[in-house]
Amino acid sequence: MAVWDKAAELLEDCSWLDQVVAVTKRSRSRWDALRFQVDFFRTLRSSHCDLAIDLRSGTRSAILAFLSGASQRIGFYAADGKLWRNRLFTSLVHHDYTPDQHVIDYLLALLEAFGITTNQRSPELAVAATKQEAIRGLLEEAGVSQEKKLVAVQPFSLWHYKEWGEEKYISLIRWLVAEYGVAVLVTGSAVERERAEEIVRRCGAGCYNLAGKTSLATYAALLQKCHFFVGVDSAGLHIAAAVGTVTLGIFGPSSPESWAPKGGPHRIVQKKMDCVPCRQKGCDNSEKSRCLDELTQDEVRSMIAAQQGGNSAKGVS
Known part of the structure; x- marks a missing residue:
């Protein structure tokens, strides 16, 4: 399986993979x-x-499929003017993405068009015992009680127009x-650590x-160690x-119709407004989202209470 290098380690413990090919996108000199x-x-x-099966629709992955040397190469038909890309495949599927899908x-x-079917339509990730042991050590080092159930809260996103607001998360965590x-447990990337620290300081x-x-x-x-996750539309959610x-x-x-985790106990909360979802980068691509600004504490708390079966204290069921 070929994936961006930042995601390659997620697949290390997958039992049915023989090799993970990491595709890097870092700056190098021309010779390097x-x-x-x-x-x-x-x-x-x-x-x-x-x-070679190309689940993407860009040119980089098409070239990768072609240069892999595979005699059979399948992918989605591209009708965006890059018709040369289509010639790199031996078989193409005409299947346009629609917003309700x-x-x-x-x-x-794409797979089903070639007779490759599965009843398992939600992604699953395997986690090795060594990583689980590393997390136990991390939690002990952070002073997290091993007797309490853990809730992961991820307030941050690469895209600020997807964020609910730190003040709201502080109230929710309390x-x-x-x-x-x-x-x-407030989670995020290394660049978000200072923002997370401010939230934790104020939560007590x-x-x-x-x-x-x-x-x-x-x-x-x-996240596997946690009983529950609440957070923005992000990689952490998936x-x-x-x-x-x-x-x-x-x-x-x-x-969420396109991107929310499917099935089981997973839920989403989203402000009911005529313009939602607009699928833009905030209102009129302004990087500010009124639907998140106006999403209330009560709306989020009510969804959590319903999801947890109304059980409180104080101890999530």
Whole structure:
């Protein structure tokens, strides 16, 4: 499986994968870039692939499929003017993405067109025991009580128009600690650590800053340890669902119909407004989302209470 290098470690423990090919996108000198590309495709071709399946629609992955040396190469037909890309495949599927379609169903449609079917339509991630042990050590080092159930809260996104607001998360975390008697772990990337620290400082006892303290793979192990995840439409939401943790996704202008974790106990909360989801980068692409600004504490708390079966204290069921 070929994936961006930042996601490669998520697949390390997948039992049905023989090899993960990490595609990097970092800046290199012209000579280093050429040498890297030669080595990369030499390694790829050494696998002697018979079949290449391109789930993306761009040019980079099409070239990768072609240079893999696979005699059969399948992908989505591109009607965006890059028709040369289509010539790199031996078989193409005409299947346009529509806003009412979940991305999972869209991607699986490519496989189904060639008779590759599955009843398992939600992603699953395996987590090795070594990573689980590393998380136990991390929680002990952070002083997190091993007797309390853990709730992961991810307030941050690469895209600020998807964020609900730090003041609201502070209030929500205080409520979670008081109402359910849980330990709340504020998660995020290393660059978000200072923002997380401010939230934790203002929340007080029962709240811990884990932002930037894990790799992506050990983040999966951390989320697997949690009883519940609440946070923005982000990678964390999908990783939590993939390791079997119950999720509540806070959605703004993006469409949960396309992006929310599917099935089971997973839920979303989104402001009911005529313009939602607009699928834009905030109102009129302003990077500010009124639907999130006006989403209230009561709306989020009510969804959590309903999701947890109304059980409180103080101890999540």
